[in-house]
Amino acid sequence: MTLHDTMSDVDARHLTKGVVVSVSGVTKQYDSGTRALADVDLDIAEGDFVAVVGPSGCGKSTLLRMAAGLERPSAGSVALATDSVGFIFQEPTLLPWRSVRANVELVAEIARLPKSERRTRAQRAIDAVGLTGFESQLPRMLSGGMKMRASLARTLTSEPEVMLLDEPFGALDEMTRLDMQTELQRLYAERGFTAMFITHSVSEAVFLANRVIVMSARSGRIVADTRIDFPYPRHPELRYDPQFTAYVAEISDTLREARQ
Numbered sequence: 693m694t695l696h697d698t699m700s701d702v703d704a705r706h707l708t709k710g711v712v713v714s715v716s717g718v719t720k721q722y723d724s725g726t727r728a729l730a731d732v733d734l735d736i737a738e739g740d741f742v743a744v745v746g747p748s749g750c751g752k753s754t755l756l757r758m759a760a761g762l763e764r765p766s767a768g769s770v771a772l773a774t775d776s777v778g779f780i781f782q783e784p785t786l787l788p789w790r791s792v793r794a795n796v797e798l799v800a801e802i803a804r805l806p807k808s809e810r811r812t813r814a815q816r817a818i819d820a821v822g823l824t825g826f827e828s829q830l831p832r833m834l835s836g837g838m839k840m841r842a843s844l845a846r847t848l849t850s851e852p853e854v855m856l857l858d859e860p861f862g863a864l865d866e867m868t869r870l871d872m873q874t875e876l877q878r879l880y881a882e883r884g885f886t887a888m889f890i891t892h893s894v895s896e897a898v899f900l901a902n903r904v905i906v907m908s909a910r911s912g913r914i915v916a917d918t919r920i921d922f923p924y925p926r927h928p929e930l931r932y933d934p935q936f937t938a939y940v941a942e943i944s945d946t947l948r949e950a951r952q
């Protein structure tokens with residue numbers, strides 16, 4: 693792994709072996725005076741799928757943007773053990789004049805990979821997200837779920853070691869959302885990337901993650917950290933498992949307390 697830290701004063705040798713994302717004593721105060729995060733510590737191990745839930749405005753996106761290096765902490769440090777990072781945001785942000793294939797090729801194009809390599813990677817990613825046959829379509833011809841699949845495929849072409857996802861399925865209807873959850877954890881099980889996933893939905897968090905973090909209302913702190921002991925790949929019926937329901941109930945209770 694190469695080394696990339698999001699803060700110049702971070703000494704990466706302080707990263708514990710096997711830790712890919714390390715957030716240490718992080719406080720974030722915006723110029724407006726809003727204190728979004730207060731003394732947050734979070735280590736994410738290689739291969740972990742960490743979901744972060746918390747009340748609106750508690751600083752989840754701020755935390756993710758910091759892991760991405762897009763935001764600097766006011767105090768504390770954030771370090772990443774790799775610069776192979778992919779982002780997925782709530783909006784699929786496809787270029788409307790480009791076909792699905794041309795959109796998916798974009799990351800490889802910017803990285804100046806040879807055309808044949810771009811094609812191969814794009815096709816592999818398109819097949820992986822179930823968009824085979826839609827390569828020539830323009831984004832406006834796609835449903836919300838298909839646009840999100842294209843967005844996922846575009847990120848997968850760079851084969852990231854770490855995936856940072858900020859409520860990627862928040863704008864989708866319920867059924868599409870459940871399909872996308874199945875799809876994402878299948879890709880995770882196949883490819884073995886490390887994931888940090890922000891969501892409002894406790895059941896989404898439990899279905900996807902092997903670790904669910906609950907944050908308190910602003911200024912966000914971590915108030916619970918629960919291991920989800922289900923093997924991957926996970927099947928949609930898992931949601932009817934009594935243990936699944938128990939996890940959802942426990943985390944929802946913590947979240948309810950965290951809002952106060």
Ligand code: ADP
Pocket residue numbers: 722723724726727728746747748749750751752753754755910
């Ligand atoms: P969440 O993702 O949990 O909803 P955010 O991280 O988006 O929370 O925001 C946390 C708090 O910080 C909110 O009160 C929000 O208004 C504020 N905030 C977020 N980004 C900025 C910014 N760029 N400038 C000032 N305040 C911000």
